Amino acid sequence: MAIRIERRAASTQAQGIEPGYAQTARRWPSQPLALRPHTPSELSGPQVQRCLPEIRGDLAGYGERRALGQLIRLRVRVADEDGAPLPGAVVEAWHCNAAGKYIHPNDSHDAPVDPNFYGAARLVAGENGLVELRTIKPGAYPVPDTDGWWRPPHVHFSVWGRVWLSRLVTQMFFPGDPLNDADVILNAIRDPEARGRCIARLVPSKTSELIYEYQLVVRGRKASPGLP
Numbered sequence: 380m381a382i383r384i385e386r387r388a389a390s391t392q393a394q395g396i397e398p399g400y401a402q403t404a405r406r407w408p409s410q411p412l413a414l415r416p417h418t419p420s421e422l423s424g425p426q427v428q429r430c431l432p433e434i435r436g437d438l439a440g441y442g443e444r445r446a447l448g449q450l451i452r453l454r455v456r457v458a459d460e461d462g463a464p465l466p467g468a469v470v471e472a473w474h475c476n477a478a479g480k481y482i483h484p485n486d487s488h489d490a491p492v493d494p495n496f497y498g499a500a501r502l503v504a505g506e507n508g509l510v511e512l513r514t515i516k517p518g519a520y521p522v523p524d525t526d527g528w529w530r531p532p533h534v535h536f537s538v539w540g541r542v543w544l545s546r547l548v549t550q551m552f553f554p555g556d557p558l559n560d561a562d563v564i565l566n567a568i569r570d571p572e573a574r575g576r577c578i579a580r581l582v583p584s585k586t587s588e589l590i591y592e593y594q595l596v597v598r599g600r601k602a603s604p605g606l607p
């Protein structure tokens with residue numbers, strides 16, 4: 380079976396070592412990336428990731444265990460390069476609480492931990508490639524040791540598609556946030572259209588939750604750009 384893989388335009392990808400984002404110097408590959416197509420055995424071999432169970436499809440909680448913040452629902456569709464849904468794709472999501480604080484020992488931001496908010500979930504896409512996460516809208520937070528860089532509200536995603544090699548680690552942003560325009564990570568993608576694909580779409584809601592739709596494309600021309 381011939382496998383068609385198109386090289387992505389550089390402007391749709393993060394630019395690598397980014398001024399103002401010190402960690403990129405340690406994280407970005409020092410050698411040029413090599414295009415390596417999946418082999419037939421990789422595409423047809425055991426799909427261990429599909430054995431992973433879902434964990435916490437609801438980060439917001441209810442009643443006395445309800446996390447603080449604006450209730451939101453993320454409807455995320457996982458698709459391949461041809462737009463076909465990827466049932467069984469494993470989607471891990473994590474984000475900070477409404478005050479901009481992660482539950483992580485490395486988070487030194489002077490903001491309160493929400494005892495009712497854990498901040499991480501693992502979801503498995505259904506037959507239509509959809510995952511849904513009920514949660515609260517994350518807050519903005521300052522990046523330590525920078526000259527006033529604040530991360531806009533965002534959700535981190537890690538996706539495994541058909542095989543382990545089809546892995547995408549990216550971030551989803553919220554439409555209309557003024558901090559988007561100055562975010563070093565989002566703007567490490569120079570192509571405005573590609574940046575736009577990292578921003579969710581707010582759709583009408585008649586419930587108590589704001590609903591955002593987003594698409595994660597594991598490979599292909601319309602793939603969500605990877606971030607450092």
Ligand SMILES: [Fe+2]
Pocket residue numbers: 475530533535
């Ligand atoms: Fe973050």
